[in-house]
Structure formats: structure tokens, C-alpha cells
Amino acid sequence: MKSPNVNTPAPPSRTAEKLAIHGGPKAVEKPQRDRWRSVRLLDTLPILNYVRIDKTTAVTGGECVRPFEQRYARLACSDYALAMNSGTATIHSALFAVGVGPGDEVILPTYTFNASAAAVRCCGANCVFCDIDLNTLNADPEDIERKITPRTKAILVVHIWGNPAKLDVIKRIAEKHSLPLIEDCSHAHGAEYLGKSVGAWGDIGCFSIQASKAVSGGECGIAVCSDPVLYDRMLALGHPFRIRVNQKAASFDLGNSVLGPKYRPHMFAIPLASGGLRRLPKLNRLRQRNWDILCEEMADTPGVRVPETLPDAVRGGFLKFVFVLEPELSCHRDEFLHAAVAEGVPLKPDLYSPLHKQNIFRQEGPLTAALLEAAKNDFGPPEHLPNMDIIEDRVIALPPLTKVPEKYLRECARGIKKVAHHFYAAGECA
Ligand SMILES: Cc1ncc(COP(=O)(O)O)c(C=O)c1O
Secondary structure: OOOOOOOOOOOOOOOOOOOHHHOOOOOOOOOOOOOOOOOOHHHHHHHHHHHHOOOOOOOOOHHHHHHHHHHHHHHOOOOEEEEEOOHHHHHHHHHHHOOOOOOOEEEEEOOOOHHHHHHHHHOOOEEEEEOEOOOOOOEOHHHHHHOOOOOEEEEEEEOHHHOOOOHHHHHHHHHHOOOOEEEEOOOOOOOEEOOEEOOOOOOEEEEEOOOOOOOOOOOOEEEEEOOHHHHHHHHHHHOOOHHHHHOOOOOOOOOOOOOOOOOOOOOOHHHHHHHHHHOHHHHHHHHHHHHHHHHHHHOOOOOEEOOOOOOOEEOOOOOOEEEEEOOOOOOOHHHHHHHHHHOOOOOEEOOOOOHHHOHHHHOOOOOOOHHHHHOOOOOOOOOOOHHHHHHOOOEEEEOOOOOOOHHHHHHHHHHHHHHHHHHHHHHHHO
């Protein structure tokens, strides 16, 4: 790809439609606001009632948190669910519960949000990053297995952008090596693999319920599992007072004390998230339909690849609609975006940068402030993860369009197609 130069785009090619940046008509006639709301005013009514009675926290789970957890556990085909104040907290708790500690290794994909890796470091464990499968952008099972060492303590998979990873194969690998499997389902609420919900494949499934997610409590998270001991250990890390009344297996007794940071969710997040959970099937229906329309309209677009959904998978959550720009396009991603935005398409770059290249996650040892200074050290060239290298700086994203007119979706797809044709043809002419 050429280096970015968004101010001086290449002249129009002879074969492609005239781009909006070159004075051509815009592909998108009229910008649209997504009419889907992550939270609704109606969902705030219980909050007003709590304020009226001056109740602002549910220390022991209370009548508001536990029904939400039960509904979430059902959605994720699990016996238990534990709400927390963030998705990061759920991953930290899950890793703690399966026994990850200082000096251990946890294998996770390099292509994910940094919270997945930060949770590993919260346990004092070291991140071992695996490469991705180029087709799905999820963890490559073969590379997971290659990365297993005697120090490996757990495998953490992520269902990136709501697209389920190859869970049957990854689960087999985990079982073969007697390793616990944790699923980071933060992008994938309601997704399924082989007819079973994500989150139920691993020992523990972790969901962020932060504002941008398919179920939103503003800031919140929830972990699901079917093992009472693991549930109790998560309680023991971050749920003071609740530990005594909610323990399931009662294999230890801490009184009211806990071992770690307080991970209790804010009570006001729960009614918001409950509303989102009720509307999740509708959200997933709309997003799936819109994803299908975009993919149909973009079929045969040269140089733009839609990440594959595995035949046994159903996407859910759809945190973003992402596409990969192929090397045959004669442009850098920024040029592509500049041209597409001028067409009226609300495209953005995907900002996840490979975690295996970030010094902060290449450091080993206990999590102390000294690491902040040490992050400046020269760690030498990062490990070569060839598939990640191929897609780095080539992923583009539309927001998860939900309640927008079909015409708008088709226009957005045509805008992307038009820009792709331009840069494809320019590449052929060069
Ligand atoms: C893949 C992934 N894991 C974990 C998290 C952390 O969730 P939270 O922001 O709720 O802590 C996020 C948040 O965006 C995420 O995208």
C-alpha cells in the first residue's frame, strides 16, 4: 500500500465512477441518525424509584441485581451469572477463579481490545499472544496450541466484533491440555456457535455491558459459568458482603471480607442493562439483517473483504461492522476512508493495534508502577504474527447500524464499493 496522503488524492481513473472528492455525486444522498437507543427513558423509571426511596446500592445483590443475573444466565445457557462494574472486572475475576496467578501464562489473541490483556496482567500473569485466523479475524486455534507451554494456565478467546471463534476446536485443545477456557464475549451478546450461546463453551464467559455494547448499563459487566466453585471464587475476589449470602458451593468461608478490588456494579446500571437485555433479540435481528444487506450489496467489491462467519456460528452483538482492505487496492487505509467519508459513508478506521507489539504487554513480572518506566525499554522486534501483520492498518469499520433505512444501508455499501473500484482500477492502471 502507498503511504497515506489524504490531502492529495490520486486523480480519477478512466474506469471507475467519479468520486465525491473529485466532484462526483455522493453515494449517500442524506446522512441518517441511527434511531436505535442503547438505553431508553422507560428503563430509567426504576432508577427514579430507587432515588425516591433513597436506595443507591445493592450490597448483597438485592432484588434488582439477581433477577437480571438469572435472565442473563439463561441467555448464556449457564447456571450462574455475576454482575460486576465492568467487562474488565469480569475477565480479571474469571482468570482469578480458574487459578491464574503471578508468573503464569495466558494465551490470548493479539487482535482485541487492550482490556483482555490488562485483565491478564491484573493477575500478575504474562500475556502470550497468538495470531489470528485471517478469514474470521478471531484467534487461530493452531497458533493457540503452538503457544502452549508448561507455564500456560488458561486460554482466553475473544469473539471479535460479535463473530464467534472456532469454539469446538479451541475447546478440544483446552481439554486436551487440561487448561481452563475463558471467553471474552464483550462484542458478542446473543451470539451462538453450534446452537449454543457464546459464554457457555468456556469455563467462564465474560461480557462487557459498557455503553457501546449491545446490552448497555453505561458501565457494567457480567460473568457466566456453571461451576459453583468458580462462581464463589469470583464473589471472593470482588463482592464484599455478597460473598456471605450468595456463595453456592461454600467450599471456603471468608465472612464478609474479599481478596481484591470491589467489583460490585452500580445499582443504577442494572435497570438500564435489563432493558437492553429485553431488546437484545430485536437488536440482533436488525443488525443481522443490516449486515446481510451490506454484505449482499458489497458482494464482488474488489479489494474489500467481509470477515467470514463460520458455518456453525450465528453472530450477535455486532459491536461494529468491520471489513478488511486487501493489498490489491492502490491506497492506504486513510485515503480510502477520506474518499468514503466524502461519499457520505460513516466509515472509521479500526483502532485496535496489535497487542503483541505494545511494550506494556510485552513486560513480564508483577504489576507494579515500575513497569510504567520500564515500558520505555527496548524490547527488540516483536514476535512475527504473520496474519496480524497482513491486516494491521487495513481494517475499516462502520458503526453497528441498527434502526436505519434500507436505502441508506445500500447507499453506504455502494459508496464503499465505488471507492474500492476507484482504487482497484487505479492500481491496475499503475
Ligand atoms: C473485547 C473486549 N474485552 C473487554 C472489554 C472491557 O469491557 P469494559 O470496558 O466494560 O471494562 C472491552 C470493552 O470494550 C472489549 O471490547
